[in-house]
Amino acid sequence: MTSVSDILRTMDYGPSPESPAPVNQWLSAHGMRFGHFIGGQFVAPAAGEYFGVFNPATEERLALVAQGGAHDVDQAVAAARQALPAWAALGGHQRARHLYAIARHLQKHARFLAVLESMDNGKTLRESRDVDLPLAVRHFYHHAGWAQLLASEFPAHEAVGVCGQIVPWNFPLLMLAWKLAPALAAGCTVVLKPAELTPLTAIAFAQLCVGVGLPAGVVNIVTGDGDTGAHLVRHPEVHKIAFTGSTEVGRMIRRASADSDKKLSLELGGKSPFIVFDDADIDAAVEGVVDSIWFNQGQVCCAGSRILVQESIAERFGAKLRARMQRLRVGDPLDKSSDMGAIVDGVQLQRIGQMVAAGRAEGLACWQGALEPPACGHFFPPTFLENVPAAHPLAQEEIFGPVVVSMGFRTLDEAVALANNSRYGLAASVWSENVNVCLTVAAELLAGVVWINGANLFDAAAGFGGYRESGFGREGGREGMHEYLVPKWLRTASALEEPESARLHPSAHPEPTAALAAQPIDRSAKFYIGGQHTRADSGYSFGVRSHGGALLGHAGLGSRKDVRNAVEAAHKASGWAKTSGHARAQVLYCFAENLAARADCLVAHLRAMDAISEAAATRQFEQVLERVFHYAAIADKNDGSAHATLTAHVTLAMNEPFGVVGLRSPAQSALLSALSLTLPLLAVGNRVVLIPPAHTALMFADLSQVLDTSDVPDGALNIVFGDSDDLAEVLALHDDVAALWYFGPAAGATRMRAASAGNLKSVWAQSRHTDWTAPEQAQGGEYLRHACQVKNIWIPYGE
Ligand SMILES: NC(=O)c1ccc[n+]([C@@H]2O[C@H](COP(=O)([O-])OP(=O)(O)OC[C@H]3O[C@@H](n4cnc5c(N)ncnc54)[C@H](O)[C@@H]3O)[C@@H](O)[C@H]2O)c1
Numbered sequence: 001m002t003s004v005s006d007i008l009r010t011m012d013y014g015p016s017p018e019s020p021a022p023v024n025q026w027l028s029a030h031g032m033r034f035g036h037f038i039g040g041q042f043v044a045p046a047a048g049e050y051f052g053v054f055n056p057a058t059e060e061r062l063a064l065v066a067q068g069g070a071h072d073v074d075q076a077v078a079a080a081r082q083a084l085p086a087w088a089a090l091g092g093h094q095r096a097r098h099l100y101a102i103a104r105h106l107q108k109h110a111r112f113l114a115v116l117e118s119m120d121n122g123k124t125l126r127e128s129r130d131v132d133l134p135l136a137v138r139h140f141y142h143h144a145g146w147a148q149l150l151a152s153e154f155p156a157h158e159a160v161g162v163c164g165q166i167v168p169w170n171f172p173l174l175m176l177a178w179k180l181a182p183a184l185a186a187g188c189t190v191v192l193k194p195a196e197l198t199p200l201t202a203i204a205f206a207q208l209c210v211g212v213g214l215p216a217g218v219v220n221i222v223t224g225d226g227d228t229g230a231h232l233v234r235h236p237e238v239h240k241i242a243f244t245g246s247t248e249v250g251r252m253i254r255r256a257s258a259d260s261d262k263k264l265s266l267e268l269g270g271k272s273p274f275i276v277f278d279d280a281d282i283d284a285a286v287e288g289v290v291d292s293i294w295f296n297q298g299q300v301c302c303a304g305s306r307i308l309v310q311e312s313i314a315e316r317f318g319a320k321l322r323a324r325m326q327r328l329r330v331g332d333p334l335d336k337s338s339d340m341g342a343i344v345d346g347v348q349l350q351r352i353g354q355m356v357a358a359g360r361a362e363g364l365a366c367w368q369g370a371l372e373p374p375a376c377g378h379f380f381p382p383t384f385l386e387n388v389p390a391a392h393p394l395a396q397e398e399i400f401g402p403v404v405v406s407m408g409f410r411t412l413d414e415a416v417a418l419a420n421n422s423r424y425g426l427a428a429s430v431w432s433e434n435v436n437v438c439l440t441v442a443a444e445l446l447a448g449v450v451w452i453n454g455a456n457l458f459d460a461a462a463g464f465g466g467y468r469e470s471g472f473g474r475e476g477g478r479e480g481m482h483e484y485l486v487p488k489w490l491r492t493a494s495a496l497e498e499p500e501s502a503r504l505h506p507s508a509h510p511e512p513t514a515a516l517a518a519q520p521i522d523r524s525a526k527f528y529i530g531g532q533h534t535r536a537d538s539g540y541s542f543g544v545r546s547h548g549g550a551l552l553g554h555a556g557l558g559s560r561k562d563v564r565n566a567v568e569a570a571h572k573a574s575g576w577a578k579t580s581g582h583a584r585a586q587v588l589y590c591f592a593e594n595l596a597a598r599a600d601c602l603v604a605h606l607r608a609m610d611a612i613s614e615a616a617a618t619r620q621f622e623q624v625l626e627r628v629f630h631y632a633a634i635a636d637k638n639d640g641s642a643h644a645t646l647t648a649h650v651t652l653a654m655n656e657p658f659g660v661v662g663l664r665s666p667a668q669s670a671l672l673s674a675l676s677l678t679l680p681l682l683a684v685g686n687r688v689v690l691i692p693p694a695h696t697a698l699m700f701a702d703l704s705q706v707l708d709t710s711d712v713p714d715g716a717l718n719i720v721f722g723d724s725d726d727l728a729e730v731l732a733l734h735d736d737v738a739a740l741w742y743f744g745p746a747a748g749a750t751r752m753r754a755a756s757a758g759n760l761k762s763v764w765a766q767s768r769h770t771d772w773t774a775p776e777q778a779q780g781g782e783y784l785r786h787a788c789q790v791k792n793i794w795i796p797y798g799e
C-alpha cells in the first residue's frame with residue numbers, strides 16, 4: 001500500500017475510477033440492442049441486420065446496433081421530408097426553444113453521456129466530461145441564438161431542406177452537435193449517420209430528442225457503415241450533405257454527389273504544423289504539444305502532428321518534450337488520472353504501429369512514453385519521431401494517432417514554407433512571444449484556423465474548417481449557418497439553358513456584318529494572359545457568330561496549354577492579394593472610367609451578340625458600370641470580424657482570398673454576368689482566369705484592351721476563349737487553381753464537380769437562371785462569401 005510520505009515524495013495521482021454502472025444499466029435496459037431512430041421512434045432495421053459495438057479499452061461488446069440499408073435510409077429521408085414544412089414554418093423563435101431545451105437536457109445528462117462516450121470511443125473521461133460535453137452543450141445554446149435571430153440576421157434566406165449528415169468516430173457526440181445544431185436552427189430536418197465504431201451517444205441523443213418533445217422526423221438517426229452513408233449521399237431527396245471524415249471518403253462523396261446540385265460541406269483530414277520560434281515560452285509550448293497531439297490519443301483531425309522548431313532551440317525543446325512524455329499515463333479511460341485512453345479500434349491501432357515501425361526501421365530517432373499501458377485493450381504510447389525529413393510519409397500522411405514528428409527551421413520564411421508543404425490546410429499553432437512574428441506567420445499560413453500560443457481551441461462562435469484537401473465549408477459561427485441556408489430567390493429560379501449561338505462553331509472565313517462594319521474592332525480575338533494579348537498555343541481559331549448566325553470574326557481556340565499558361569500568369573500576380581483594399585478600389589474605379597470611354601464599342605458588341613436595341617444595350621452597359629463601382633466600393637470594406645469566444649482570446653475571422661480562381665461565366669447578359677462574377681473575386685484579392693462564352697470572344701478581346709489601360713496588374717485577370725466547358729474542366733482539374741466558379745448548364749456543373757474530386761477544390765456551380773440586372777440576385781453578400789475563405793486566428797490576451 002502506498003504511504004502518505006510516498007505520495008508526497010512522488011506527487012503521483014492515485015487512481016480515480018468512474019463507475020460504468022449507469023451506462024451498463026442503460027445498455028441492459030435496452031437489451032443491449034438498438035434500432036434506427038426514424039420518425040420519432042426506434043425501429044428495427046428492414047433487413048434485420050445488426051453489428052457489434054465494442055469498448056476499445058476492454059474489448060468487451062457493449063451492444064448490437066442496426067445496420068442501415070437502402071430501405072432504412074429511404075424511410076428516414078421520407079420522415080425528414082414529411083417533417084420539413086412544419087419545422088421550417090415553426091419560425092426561428094419556436095425552434096430556438098427546442099434548441100435551448102436540447103442544450104439543457106444535454107447538461108442534465110452530461111455525466112452519463114460523458115461516461116458512455118468514453119466507453120464507446122476509448123477517450124478519457126477527463127476529455128469527454130470537460131471538453132466534448134461542454135462544447136456540445138455550448139453549440140446548442142449558441143445555435144438556439146441563431147434560430148432566434150434568423151430572420152433578422154439572414155434575411156432573404158431559407159432552410160436548404162433535408163440534410164444528410166455523416167460523422168466520424170473521434171468526437172461522436174460533439175460532431176453530432178456541430179452538425180445538428182446549425183441545421184435545426186436554420187429550419188432543416190436531418191438524417192444523421194454516426195460512425196459505425198461509435199454510434200452509442202447518437203442513440204442516447206435520439207432518446208433525448210423524444211424527451212424534449214422535438215417533433216417526430218426532425219432528427220432521424222440511421223446507424224451503419226460506409227454503405228449506409230453512401231445511400232444517404234446518393235439519395236435524390238436529400239438537399240445537403242455535411243460530411244466529416246477522411247479525405248479519401250470525402251473524395252468519394254464529391255464524386256457520388258457530382259450529378260446533383262446538393263449543397264456539400266467537407267471537413268476532412270489534416271497534418272497541422274506546430275511552429276515553435278526561439279523566443280517562445282518553451283514550457284508552455286511543450287504543454288501545447290501535449291494538448292495538440294496527445295489529446296484524444298492524437299485522433300484529432302487538427303492535431304499538431306508536425307512540430308517545426310527553430311534550430312537554435314531544437315535540442316532544448318526536444319529534451320523537455322521527451323521528459324514530459326515520460327510522465328503521461330496511458331490507461332483506463334474511466335480513471336480520471338489517465339492522461340491518454342485507448343485507440344478507437346484494433347485496425348487503427350495496427351495502422352499506427354505499422355507507420356511508426358516503418359520509421360524506426362529506417363533509423364529515425366523514435367521516443368515513446370515509458371509508463372506501461374494496460375495489458376488488454378487498444379493502447380498506444382505517446383510517440384515522438386525527431387528530425388524527420390519534410391517529404392517523409394510520416395511528415396506528410398495523417399497518422400491519426402499519438403505520434404508527432406519534428407523538423408528544424410532557421411528563418412521565418414523557411415518555417416512558413418515547411419508549414420505549407422502539405423496537401424492539407426486545416427489548422428496550425430504558432431509559438432513566439434513576439435506578436436509581430438505570430439501574426440506575420442498566421443497571415444502566410446494556408447490553414448483554416450491558426451492558434452497563437454495555444455492549440456486545439458474551439459468555440460461555437462468561431463468557424464472551423466479547412467483549406468486545400470482539408471475540405472471546404474465551415475462549422476460554427478455565422479459562416480457555419482450559411483451552410484444550411486439558401487437565398488430564397490434561387491428556389492424558384494428556372495434551370496439555366498444556353499442558346500445555340502453561345503456554343504463553339506467550326507471555323508469559317510471572316511465576313512463583316514452590317515452591325516459591326518463601321519466599328520474599329522480587332523476581328524481576330526486574342527487571349528489576355530499575364531497582361532499580354534496572346535495567340536492560341538494550338539494555332540487554331542474558331543468563328544465568332546452573332547445571335548442571328550452571322551460570322552463576326554475569329555478568335556484563338558484555347559487549349560489546356562493556354563489555360564495552364566493563364567494559371568501560371570495568375571500565380572505570378574500574387575501581389576494583388578497583398579495590395580490594400582484602398583488600392584484595389586482605385587484600380588477598379590479606374591477600370592470603370594476606361595470602360596466608359598469604350599462605351600460605343602462595347603454597346604455595339606452587345607447589340608451584335610444578342611440582337612437587342614441600342615437602348616437595351618446601353619442600359620446593360622450602364623449596369624455594368626454601376627456593378628464595377630459597387631465592387632470598387634466594397635474592395636476596402638470586406639471586413640472580417642472578431643468573435644466573442646469563450647476563453648480569453650481575440651478570435652479574428654479574416655476573409656482571405658482563395659488565390660487563383662477559375663471562372664466560367666454564362667451566355668446570358670454576357671458582359672454584365674461575367675463582370676458581376678469577376679469583380680467580387682478581384683475586389684477581395686483573388687486572381688482570375690475567366691472563360692467567357694465562345695460567342696463573346698470579340699467583345700472580351702476589346703475588354704482586355706480596357707484592362708491594359710486600367711492599372712489592373714498583369715496576371716490579375718486572364719481571359720481565354722474556346723469551348724467553355726472543356727476549358728473550365730482544365731481549371732477544375734488544375735491543382736494550382738484554388739476554387740472554381742461555374743455558371744452554366746447542369747451537365748457542365750456535374751462535369752466540374754466530378755473533375756474536382758481529385759484535388760477537392762471548392763466548386764461553386766450555379767445552373768439556375770439569374771437575373772443579372774437585379775442586384776438582390778446578382779451582387780453582394782453571396783458572391784463575396786464565395787470569393788473568400790475564412791481563416792480564424794485565435795490571439796490570447798491576459799497574463
Ligand atoms: N476536418 C474535420 O473537422 C475532421 C474532424 C474529425 C475527423 N476528421 C477526419 O476523419 C478521419 C477519421 O475518421 P473516420 O475513420 O471515421 O473517417 P471515415 O472517412 O472512414 O468515416 C467517416 C464517416 O463516413 C462514413 N463513410 C465511410 N465511407 C463512406 C461512403 N463511401 N459514403 C458515405 N459515408 C461513408 C463512415 O461510416 C463514417 O461515419 C480522419 O481522416 C480525420 O482527419 C476530420
Ligand SMILES: O=S(=O)(O)c1ccc(CO)cc1
Nearest residue numbers: 131170171300301302456458
Ligand atoms: O474536428 S476535430 O479537429 O477532430 C476536433 C478536435 C477537437 C475538438 C474539441 O476539442 C473538436 C473537434
